[in-house]
């Protein structure tokens with residue numbers, strides 16, 4: 001039997017509001033691997049992250065991490081094990097300074113993390129903001145960096161990243177892309193990335209999977225899947241990156 005993947009899910013089905021949103025989704029990622037997920041609006045990409053991160057229990061199927069079945073574990077327990085997640089909208093706590101947010105993140109971990117841990121995480125994402133700055137006053141890029149610092153100080157082995165460039169301007173996007181490259185290729189963190197920018201996926205993703213109406217309709221190298229007739233049909237007059245979300 002081949003060794004277990006770092007992180008995988010098998011045959012995930014999810015029902016929401018009386019509808020089946022995900023139909024038998026399976027995926028696996030290894031350390032340092034970047035798996036891109038694309039699909040039209042409403043395809044089920046974020047819902048899949050809800051299941052993978054432990055925010056929603058699947059109707060059927062399983063999630064495994066380091067050879068262990070974590071399907072029944074809630075989000076915070078998965079986070080402690082090393083499964084990190086980022087959201088399309090970077091929501092930071094209101095009324096707290098950056099220093100307080102980082103301290104709270106350190107103390108949410110057992111045993112408590114140290115300021116060295118948060119400095120290490122901040123260094124990885126070049127987050128250099130005075131500790132007394134109010135977190136809710138930060139611009140989008142620094143909000144994302146603050147939240148990434150909170151995640152990285154825990155030394156995650158896998159990151160589930162939902163459109164990390166949303167709300168960023170071009171120069172910031174380039175910086176964030178470089179951060180993701182370093183995390184995957186130098187720190188060997190696995191990344192599952194919901195992303196619609198084909199140019200980034202082309203350079204960073206080892207594989208890409210395509211979701212359409214809750215089904216995985218293609219998986220492989222980006223150049224292979226873009227010529228797949230089912231993928232073209234799913235996007236309707238598909239032309240490169242246009243219309244892909």
Ligand SMILES: Nc1ncnc2c1ncn2[C@@H]1O[C@H](COP(=O)(O)OP(=O)(O)OP(=O)(O)O)[C@@H](O)[C@H]1O
Pocket residue numbers: 016017021039040041042043044045046047048245
């Ligand atoms: N809590 C919910 N209750 C009922 N239906 C939901 C719920 N959350 C999502 N859905 C539905 O599930 C489907 C998949 O939504 P999801 O947000 O996962 O898609 P997506 O691929 O991430 O889309 P987008 O690119 O627009 O973010 C949609 O039809 C959506 O309306």
